[in-house]
Amino acid sequence: MFATQANRAQMYAQVGLDTAVATADPHKLIMLLFDGALLAVSQAAIMMEQRNIPAKNKAINKTTQIILDGLLSSLDIKAGGELAERLAALYEYMVERLTYANRHNSKPALTEVEGLLRILRDAWAEMPRTQAVPAVR
Secondary structure (H helix, E strand, C coil), rough: CCCCHHHHHHHHHHHHHHHHHHCCCCCHHHHHHHHHHHHHHHHHHHHCCCCCHHHHHHHHHHHHHHHHHHHHHCCCHHHHHHHHHHHHHHHHHHHHHHHHHHHHHHHHHHHHHHHHHHHHHHHHHHHHHHHHHHHHH
């Protein structure tokens, strides 16, 4: 009938995330996507080390979903030109590496994707908001 302490904390965190998404500008939304992907890929690595296959699969699938449904789908190839095309190819490469990591329990593949996400996230954070907004839909 009543939520446990862990459930209440999770519900509170979800409300905070929902509020952040609802009030974010396009630049901030991309930052949230990068942060979510980084968190998920880190969780996948931990679950891989613990040999928790269902949790590893779930975390890798979440990372893949964020990359495909969030980062890749937000690209405007027409407006972004060659840069957007290269980002799209990089996102597709990351999904391939995640698939490989999942099939072969490859920690190096996860580490590679995490590094690429971190580089892109840090570059996005440095970009002035006025420059970043036209690059996303």
